[in-house]
Structures are given as structure tokens and as C-alpha cells.
Amino acid sequence: MKHSARASAARVIAEVVQKQRSLNAVLAAALIPLPENERSLCQQLCYGVLRWQLQLQAISQQLVRKPLKAKDGDVAALLLCGLYQLRDMRIPSHAAISETVNACKTLGKPWATGLINASLRNFQRNQAEIEKNIETQESAVYAHPEWLIQQFKQDWPDHWQQVLSANNQQPPMMLRVNRQHHTRQAYLDKLQQADIPASEISACDEGILLDSPRDVYQLPGFTEGDISVQDGAAQQVMALLNITSGLRILDACAAPGGKTCHILEQHTDNEVVALDIDARRLQQIEQNTSRLKLQATLIAADASVIDDWWDGQLFDRILIDAPCSGTGVIRRHPDIKLLRRPEDISNLATQQSVLLNTLWPLLKPDGLLVYTTCSALKQENEQQIADFLRQHPQAEEHIADKPPAQRRTYGYQRLPGDDDLDGFYYACLRHR
Numbered sequence: 518m519k520h521s522a523r524a525s526a527a528r529v530i531a532e533v534v535q536k537q538r539s540l541n542a543v544l545a546a547a548l549i550p551l552p553e554n555e556r557s558l559c560q561q562l563c564y565g566v567l568r569w570q571l572q573l574q575a576i577s578q579q580l581v582r583k584p585l586k587a588k589d590g591d592v593a594a595l596l597l598c599g600l601y602q603l604r605d606m607r608i609p610s611h612a613a614i615s616e617t618v619n620a621c622k623t624l625g626k627p628w629a630t631g632l633i634n635a636s637l638r639n640f641q642r643n644q645a646e647i648e649k650n651i652e653t654q655e656s657a658v659y660a661h662p663e664w665l666i667q668q669f670k671q672d673w674p675d676h677w678q679q680v681l682s683a684n685n686q687q688p689p690m691m692l693r694v695n696r697q698h699h700t701r702q703a704y705l706d707k708l709q710q711a712d713i714p715a716s717e718i719s720a721c722d723e724g725i726l727l728d729s730p731r732d733v734y735q736l737p738g739f740t741e742g743d744i745s746v747q748d749g750a751a752q753q754v755m756a757l758l759n760i761t762s763g764l765r766i767l768d769a770c771a772a773p774g775g776k777t778c779h780i781l782e783q784h785t786d787n788e789v790v791a792l793d794i795d796a797r798r799l800q801q802i803e804q805n806t807s808r809l810k811l812q813a814t815l816i817a818a819d820a821s822v823i824d825d826w827w828d829g830q831l832f833d834r835i836l837i838d839a840p841c842s843g844t845g846v847i848r849r850h851p852d853i854k855l856l857r858r859p860e861d862i863s864n865l866a867t868q869q870s871v872l873l874n875t876l877w878p879l880l881k882p883d884g885l886l887v888y889t890t891c892s893a894l895k896q897e898n899e900q901q902i903a904d905f906l907r908q909h910p911q912a913e914e915h916i917a918d919k920p921p922a923q924r925r926t927y928g929y930q931r932l933p934g935d936d937d938l939d940g941f942y943y944a945c946l947r948h949r
């Protein structure tokens with residue numbers, strides 16, 4: 518198989534769209550055989566095209582009269598890559614067109630060169646009219662599936678457009694400074710010395726915003742564990758957990774370990790049990806804890822089947838960073854828009870409720886259980902906690918001294934893009 522940035526991007530996009538595979542998984546494998554200097558373009562094309570897929574698709578339908586066969590999903594995806602370059606990238610149009618046409622041969626489909634060439638040139642000539650034709654299609658305009666647009670409208674009647682627009686932005690890169698190594702200011706000084714412009718994130722104690730994303734290995738002290746990559750919204754969970762020394766803590770849905778490590782960085786003497794149902798993802802926690810030189814007890818298990826993993830000792834803190842729709846982090850994972858189905862939301866809400874109900878009895882009296890999701894949908898968030906509190910009179914909501922986000926009837930909701938952070942929901946429950 519031959520490789521080039523554009524051909525590989527087309528293959529990755531076709532896998533995500535047709536086989537419903539996750540972008541992260543497919544892209545990581547596709548980057549390996551590419552020359553170093555082609556990887557960034559491949560990555561930009563995959564993220565950009567999937568971010569705007571529903572819009573680009575509506576445009577391409579006007580350019581290709583006879584729909585392509587399913588086995589030519591890579592050619593269909595390549596056309597979207599061409600359109601994305603012409604509309605949204607700073608690549609000269611002649612180069613964008615000729616390189617995209619050349620990629621047909623790399624895909625082993627030289628018959629498609631005429632089709633791609635004619636379609637892209639047609640788009641160039643008639644762009645204004647073609648774009649006007651999609652203005653009435655909501656799903657194309659906002660580049661979100663119709664069911665999700667309706668759900669955001671229902672949940673956030675005054676903010677749905679703002680949410681959709683934030684979901685289509687390129688996310689900034691944020692870091693968490695390991696407080697066992699440096700203060701935030703000391704690390705900012707290190708960045709300045711390395712000529713890497715950055716500033717602090719006011720919403721959290723250890724957060725840093727980089728002016729522009731870069732490879733982690735270019736950042737001072739990454740290998741030595743000075744920092745981790747984590748959005749500021751995820752870092753805010755720590756304030757609610759109120760970690761002091763000498764605690765026994767359960768991180769029930771822990772992989773890849775962002776919050777496990779953050780918990781351990783607060784006080785390294787705490788006993789942290791980190792569970793994840795996915796044994797392969799648990800290995801990522803191991804990689805992270807070993808880079809940061811931290812120690813947790815890692816267990817691959819379904820947290821809701823407590824007989825499989827619990828040693829009978831109660832916990833001072835429980836974090837349920839629940840499996841969720843990911844509708845708060847679409848800007849980081851644009852494939853969510855194509856992979857999620859409407860019925861997923863109720864299924865996820867059921868799983869979340871099972872986790873809450875089974876883990877609650879494992880909390881010590883006066884202990885804290887923090888429930889979080891990176892969802893922007895009420896069913897997974899404030900409605901979930903409202904139901905839980907109704908069914909558990911011995912649980913009460915613990916009100917944060919410093920609210921992490923907008924106060925809701927129960928918990929706190931950060932909508933995607935608020936303060937330029939990810940969308941996140943937080944609730945802190947105390948055992949009376």
C-alpha cells in the first residue's frame with residue numbers, strides 16, 4: 518500500500534464514516550508509515566474534514582451527480598479533503614487540487630483523477646452558488662447531525678447556537694503543571710526561557726494555556742513528568758474533591774488516568790485505587806503514572822460489579838468520571854458527531870445511574886463522591902443527579918466554595934467553549 522498525507526487522510530476518514538471507527542484509533546495507526554513531514558497535514562485534514570463533514574458532504578453531493586459506490590468511500594473522502602483545503606486551509610488552490618488529484622493514484626484508483634479534478638474545479642468556479650444552496654439545511658450549516666441539534670435546542674434554548682459554534686472550533690492546548698515538581702509560575706518561566714508563549718488558566722490552580730499547540734516532546738520536562746496535557750475544565754474536578762493527606766480514594770472510571778494522576782499530584786501519600794473496565798486503556802494509566810513517578814493500585818474491572826474488585830474497605834473520596842456522550846468535547850473529538858446515535862444517550866444514562874447507585878454505599882460517612890461527565894446534555898448531568906438525590910435521602914449536595922462552572926439546580930454545568938474550556942458537568946455529593 519502506498520502512502521501520502523492526503524491518501525492516508527482519505528482512508529482514515531472513510532474508516533470513521535463508513536465503519537464507525539474512532540478517529541484516535543484509526544489515525545494513530547495511519548500516521549506510522551507516513552514520512553515525518555506528512556503527518557501534520559494528514560492530521561489536520563482528518564480533524565478538519567470530520568469537524569465539517571456534514572457541511573462538506575452537502576457540498577460534494579452537488580458536485581458528484583452519481584453517488585460513489587460504498588467500496589469507493591476513500592475517493593468520496595478524498596473529495597472532502599480537497600474541498601476542505603480549498604475552503605479552510607492556507608494551501609494555494611493549484612497545489613491543493615493537483616496534490617489531491619495525485620492522491621487518487623496513491624489510493625490505487627487512477628480512474629478517479631478526472632472526477633476529483635472536475636469536481637474541485639467546478640467548486641472553485643461556482644463556490645458562492647453551491648454554498649448558498651446549503652443554507653437551508655440546518656445539519657449542513659451547523660455541521661452537526663439533526664438529532665443532536667434538536668437535543669441542544671431542547672436542553673439549551675438560549676445557548677444552542679453558541680454550543681454548536683464552540684463545538685466546531687479548533688481546541689487550544691492546555692497543560693497541568695505537576696505541583697510536586699514546580700509551581701505554575703516556575704513552569705511558565707521555563708516555557709518563556711524556551712520561547713514558548715503561554716499564560717495561566719484562571720479557572721484552575723495548575724492550568725496553563727499554550728498560545729499554539731505543539732508536540733509534547735518539545736515542551737520542557739515532559740518526559741520527566743513536569744506537566745501533563747489536560748483541558749482546564751477537567752482540572753477543575755480537583756477543587757471539588759478537596760484532597761487532603763492520608764485519604765483512601767477510588768477513581769472508578771480512571772483511564773487514561775488524567776484525573777488519577779492529578780489526584781496523586783496533590784498528596785503523594787494517599788491510597789488511590791484506579792479502576793477501568795477496559796484493560797487496554799488501563800495500560801495508559803500505567804504509562805502516565807510511571808512518567809509522573811506516581812503510584813496507584815490499578816484494577817481492570819467493571820466498577821459496578823463490586824464483588825470482582827472491592828476489598829471491603831470504605832473510601833473517603835469517590836470520583837465517578839462517568840462514561841458519557843462526550844458532547845462537551847466535540848471540539849477535541851469531532852468524530853463524536855458521526856459516531857453517536859440518539860439512543861446512546863439513554864443507554865449511557867442507565868450506565869451512569871448504575872455506577873452511582875452501586876458505588877455510593879462504598880463511601881465513608883462524611884465522605885465526598887464527585888460525579889463528572891464531559892457531556893453537555895442534561896439527561897446525563899443535572900437530571901441524573903436530581904434522580905439520584907431523590908432516591909438517596911442520606912446523600913446531600915455539597916456546595917463548592919468556588920463554583921467550577923455555571924450553577925444548575927443540581928451541580929455545575931460548563932457549556933463547551935465557556936471560558937474557552939471544554940464542556941463539563943460537576944456534582945459533589947456528601948454522605949450525611
Ligand SMILES: C[S@@+](CC[C@H](N)C(=O)[O-])C[C@H]1O[C@@H](n2cnc3c(N)ncnc32)[C@H](O)[C@@H]1O
Nearest residue numbers: 770771772773774775776793794819820838840
Ligand atoms: C470519561 S472516561 C474517564 C477519563 C479519566 N477519568 C481521565 O481523567 O483520564 C470514562 C472511562 O470509564 C470507563 N468505564 C466505562 N464503564 C465502566 C465501568 N462500568 N467500570 C469501570 N470503568 C468504566 C471507560 O473505559 C473509560 O475509560
